[in-house]
Amino acid sequence: MAEQTLREWLLTDTPTSRRHAKLSALYQGWLSFRSNTMAMIGLGILVALVLIAVAAPILSPHDPFVQDLGNRLLPLGTEGHVFGTDSLGRDILSRLIYGARITLYIVALVALIAPVVGLLVGTVSGYAGGWIDVVLMRITDIFLAFPRLVLALAFVAALGAGIENAVLAISLTAWPPYARIARAETLTIRSSDYIAAIRLQGAGALRIITRHIWPLCISSLIVRVTLDMAGIILAAAGLGFLGLGAQPPSPEWGAMISEGRRFILDHWWVATMPGLAIFTVSLAFNLLGDGLRDVLDPKAGE
Amino acid sequence: MDKLLDIENLWVRFPTRQGVFDAVRGVSFSLGRERLGIVGESGSGKSMTGRAILRLIRPPGIVEADHINLGGVDLLKKTDKQMRAVRGQRISMVMQDPKFSLNPVTTIGDQIMEAYRLHNKVSKSGAYAKAVEMLNAVSIRDADRVMRAYPHEMSGGMGQRIMIAMMLIPNPEILIADEPTSALDVSVQRQVLDIMDALVKERGMGLIFISHDLNLVADFCDRVLIMYAGRIVEVCAADKLHEAQHPYTRGLLNSLPRLDAPRARLEVLRRDPAWSETPSVSGRV
Amino acid sequence: MALTDNKGEGRASLPPWIKTTLLTIGSIAVTMLGLLFITFIIGRVMPIDPVLAIVGERASQSTYDAVFLELGLDKPLIVQFLYYLWDVLHLDFGTSLLNARPVSEDIARVFPATLELATLGIIIGILLGVPLGVVAAVRKGSWIDQIARVLALVGYSMPIFWLGLMGLLIFYGILGWVGGPGRVGIFYVDVVPSVTGLILVDALLDGNWDVFKDAFSHIILPASLLGYFSLAYISRMTRSFMLEQLSAEYVTTARVKGMSEWDVVWKHAFKNIRVQLITVIALSYANLLEGSVLTEIIFSWPGIGSYITTALLSADMNAVLGGTVVVGLIFILLNIFSDLLYRVFDPRAR
Numbered sequence: 001m002a003e004q005t006l007r008e009w010l011l012t013d014t015p016t017s018r019r020h021a022k023l024s025a026l027y028q029g030w031l032s033f034r035s036n037t038m039a040m041i042g043l044g045i046l047v048a049l050v051l052i053a054v055a056a057p058i059l060s061p062h063d064p065f066v067q068d069l070g071n072r073l074l075p076l077g078t079e080g081h082v083f084g085t086d087s088l089g090r091d092i093l094s095r096l097i098y099g100a101r102i103t104l105y106i107v108a109l110v111a112l113i114a115p116v117v118g119l120l121v122g123t124v125s126g127y128a129g130g131w132i133d134v135v136l137m138r139i140t141d142i143f144l145a146f147p148r149l150v151l152a153l154a155f156v157a158a159l160g161a162g163i164e165n166a167v168l169a170i171s172l173t174a175w176p177p178y179a180r181i182a183r184a185e186t187l188t189i190r191s192s193d194y195i196a197a198i199r200l201q202g203a204g205a206l207r208i209i210t211r212h213i214w215p216l217c218i219s220s221l222i223v224r225v226t227l228d229m230a231g232i233i234l235a236a237a238g239l240g241f242l243g244l245g246a247q248p249p250s251p252e253w254g255a256m257i258s259e260g261r262r263f264i265l266d267h268w269w270v271a272t273m274p275g276l277a278i279f280t281v282s283l284a285f286n287l288l289g290d291g292l293r294d295v296l297d298p299k300a301g302e
Numbered sequence: 303m304d305k306l307l308d309i310e311n312l313w314v315r316f317p318t319r320q321g322v323f324d325a326v327r328g329v330s331f332s333l334g335r336e337r338l339g340i341v342g343e344s345g346s347g348k349s350m351t352g353r354a355i356l357r358l359i360r361p362p363g364i365v366e367a368d369h370i371n372l373g374g375v376d377l378l379k380k381t382d383k384q385m386r387a388v389r390g391q392r393i394s395m396v397m398q399d400p401k402f403s404l405n406p407v408t409t410i411g412d413q414i415m416e417a418y419r420l421h422n423k424v425s426k427s428g429a430y431a432k433a434v435e436m437l438n439a440v441s442i443r444d445a446d447r448v449m450r451a452y453p454h455e456m457s458g459g460m461g462q463r464i465m466i467a468m469m470l471i472p473n474p475e476i477l478i479a480d481e482p483t484s485a486l487d488v489s490v491q492r493q494v495l496d497i498m499d500a501l502v503k504e505r506g507m508g509l510i511f512i513s514h515d516l517n518l519v520a521d522f523c524d525r526v527l528i529m530y531a532g533r534i535v536e537v538c539a540a541d542k543l544h545e546a547q548h549p550y551t552r553g554l555l556n557s558l559p560r561l562d563a564p565r566a567r568l569e570v571l572r573r574d575p576a577w578s579e580t581p582s583v584s585g586r587v
Numbered sequence: 588m589a590l591t592d593n594k595g596e597g598r599a600s601l602p603p604w605i606k607t608t609l610l611t612i613g614s615i616a617v618t619m620l621g622l623l624f625i626t627f628i629i630g631r632v633m634p635i636d637p638v639l640a641i642v643g644e645r646a647s648q649s650t651y652d653a654v655f656l657e658l659g660l661d662k663p664l665i666v667q668f669l670y671y672l673w674d675v676l677h678l679d680f681g682t683s684l685l686n687a688r689p690v691s692e693d694i695a696r697v698f699p700a701t702l703e704l705a706t707l708g709i710i711i712g713i714l715l716g717v718p719l720g721v722v723a724a725v726r727k728g729s730w731i732d733q734i735a736r737v738l739a740l741v742g743y744s745m746p747i748f749w750l751g752l753m754g755l756l757i758f759y760g761i762l763g764w765v766g767g768p769g770r771v772g773i774f775y776v777d778v779v780p781s782v783t784g785l786i787l788v789d790a791l792l793d794g795n796w797d798v799f800k801d802a803f804s805h806i807i808l809p810a811s812l813l814g815y816f817s818l819a820y821i822s823r824m825t826r827s828f829m830l831e832q833l834s835a836e837y838v839t840t841a842r843v844k845g846m847s848e849w850d851v852v853w854k855h856a857f858k859n860i861r862v863q864l865i866t867v868i869a870l871s872y873a874n875l876l877e878g879s880v881l882t883e884i885i886f887s888w889p890g891i892g893s894y895i896t897t898a899l900l901s902a903d904m905n906a907v908l909g910g911t912v913v914v915g916l917i918f919i920l921l922n923i924f925s926d927l928l929y930r931v932f933d934p935r936a937r
Binding site: 139143145150241242282285 | 614617618621622625626629630740741743744745746747748749750752753755756760873874876877878880881884885895896899900902904907908910911914915918919922
């Protein structure tokens with residue numbers, strides 16, 4: 001077996017260890033993901049977004065905050081300002097590049113908070129059963145009964161405008177579906193024989209939930225989170241547009257649209273460019289989510 | 303014996319990512335006013351054969367044949383519209399599980415009357431009377447109540463009798479029964495078969511009985527085709543089935559327990575790759 | 588849906604339908620209570636002092652204390668919540684700080700505008716989305732299926748307020764095909780008497796075609812926009828429901844009977860997705876009420892979305908919470924409605 005290539009090692013039918021089997025499964029998932037062109041395009045856009053955000057100071061031709069009132073509302077393709085300038089003469093391209101950081105920041109925070117809360121509530125609810133289940137699921141239902149954007153608006157109103165509060169508000173409205181998914185998964189896993197076997201060996205509830213139930217809920221949650229990312233970006237942009245998210249002069253894309261709205265009929269590019277940026281990124285997340293769903297959760301696909 | 307149906311060199315193909323998959327490979331047989339059994343394991347192409355006759359294989363599946371003659375006319379040459387006049391009215395089909403083959407949100411009465419009115423220009427009340435008569439013919443007593451009921455309110459045996467009534471109401475010449483009793487309780491299987499048999503005989507129809515159950519087919523049919531991997535490997539009279547020669551049929555028979563010849567250990571079917579390579583045996587008479 | 592999964596054990600003596608009804612009512616009541624509790628808590632967390640908001644910065648300490656007691660702010664939180672419940676049950680959401688009018692009156696005034704917009708939007712969404720989804724499923728993989736897929740993908744990824752701006756830019760600014768922001772042009776404001784509050788209906792009742800045409804030219808763009816977003820969702824869901832039904836065996840039965848493909852699709856398969864479709868439509872109608880928040884801002888549409896947002900920006904908390912409660916209640920009512928229709932259309936659920 002000395003001449004075995006890495007590829008053959010990964011594609012073996014007879015894995016030699018647990019880690020071998022895991023890597024092999026990952027590699028096969030990657031192969032099937034890679035054959036999905038649209039999903040790869042989505043992944044490519046998102047990788048590019050991360051790189052742009054990291055390298056923002058190098059990539060942006062101007063300082064995104066420096067105003068130049070003599071050069072305000074320059075059209076597309078102006079020398080030195082490819083995407084033109086806004087009403088305060090700031091370079092739109094530079095602001096878009098820095099805005100990528102804010103978008104990623106929001107997405108990452110929500111993706112850390114909402115699914116974790118949902119996972120906790122869902123697995124506890126599903127594993128404990130009884131009145132704990134009833135109470136937790138009733139609370140979940142109440143949050144689901146709210147229109148999400150309106151609830152987020154009310155939360156931001158109570159907490160005050162700002163990017164962290166926007167993240168908190170979005171997370172507060174985003175966790176219930178995750179709790180539902182995690183509970184459903186837990187219910188099926190809980191009654192399986194191997195959980196009974198582990199319990200007979202003396203494992204406690206905490207160990208069963210964290211070591212045996214959570215890992216199995218992860219893949220369906222990842223798919224759902226990726227598919228929800230587009231919605232989160234749109235919600236964050238909506239809050240920014242309403243002036244409830246990132247505050248000026250922060251180059252948040254939604255706030256940039258709001259700013260450009262006043263000039264839409266005469267200087268259309270000011271609002272158009274950030275909108276295209278939002279569209280591209282949320283499209284990328286949707287494409288990636290579809291692809292991931294096909295790999296990780298084939299049953300849920302059409 | 304007059305030929306109702308004559309099929310020569312039937313192929314059913316499905317293009318897949320790995321290339322074309324041949325589900326049925328050059329099958330020929332004919333059907334008179336008889337009960338013709340088609341036996342085989344799952345994946346042998348027996349169901350596909352039944353559906354290909356009615357041209358029910360959906361794209362991307364492809365049906366090819368030298369001819370599928372019904373009363374001397376090739377079904378493959380018919381337009382879709384002409385084909386619709388064949389379905390139901392001349393060839394009908396009963397499927398495996400009435401739980402799935404009846405529309406769950408339409409009353410049984412509407413479904414039966416629809417089958418009749420598609421091919422007969424009659425008033426609603428005329429169709430109703432005919433449907434009740436047909437339900438009585440499949441030994442359903444309180445037909446009026448059943449007409450108003452929904453499929454989920456029926457038992458499996460009832461459902462399959464309703465299916466038979468529905469499929470025979472336009473008075474077709476040929477009935478294809480695709481595993482009609484496999485989903486039913488053993489206790490009602492025989493009853494459903496007897497009802498079907500009586501109706502088919504009484505109307506002088508041809509019956510194609512598709513099943514995986516060798517004993518049932520040997521019991522119930524006149525002639526049997528044994529299919530393996532999309533081909534017919536053997537044709538024999540049903541009462542001579544236990545004298546079948548082909549190693550596959552022999553293997554199948556030997557893997558069944560027999561009350562009259564108990565054995566300590568049943569044989570396991572050993573497959574020979576050559577079986578799927580040898581050309582199809584013709585089942586034409 | 589939240590209202591269907593009742594698993595409680597009722598008393599054996601009660602007939603099942605009474606049991607289900609009681610459980611449903613109970614679960615609705617709990618959900619509504621929870622909704623009110625959340626809005627109540629949000630109101631308490633607010634950094635705005637409700638007393639100061641009423642008496643003003645320069646009021647004396649005694650006036651302040653009087654109002655403090657009048658509002659019941661000295662009582663325990665739970666008592667305050669009960670006061671709040673009592674008020675809401677009497678449709679009293681307090682007074683708007685902006686115009687000193689009861690919030691309930693304001694909502695009654697702005698709500699028809701949202702209703703008109705969202706209803707026209709959902710009609711567009713259903714009329715285009717359902718057939719598109721059905722055709723995409725029947726002709727799976729064809730060019731029309733691809734178009735439906737792209738339309739939905741773009742719909743899921745597009746910020747609604749930005750698309751609205753682009754729509755205004757192109758169809759109003761450049762092409763001049765539609766009316767601009769607002770419900771009617773400036774010459775037609777208050778021309779027809781307000782009977783239903785829905786301008787299209789009012790204009791028809793009055794027989795005033797000019798107003799109707801003008802109102803229509805104003806509503807068509809925002810309604811199409813909302814319609815597009817519900818189309819994206821409705822067509823996708825319709826497609827996947829139909830695919831599931833078309834692979835069902837009863838569809839083969841219908842074909843065996845000799846039915847035309849059109850009848851197989853519409854009389855048999857489609858009939859089986861009605862129930863699921865109703866839920867989807869109710870859900871997307873609820874989403875439209877929500878989506879109208881941003882759309883109303885773009886089109887200066889004087890509906891509940893504009894109302895809530897304006898109130899928010901001026902820290903008019905009574906108005907914000909009143910609006911939130913009303914939209915929340917409509918969400919719950921839509922759920923109940925789709926639940927009831929479920930029982931009408933599905934014989935298995937009766």
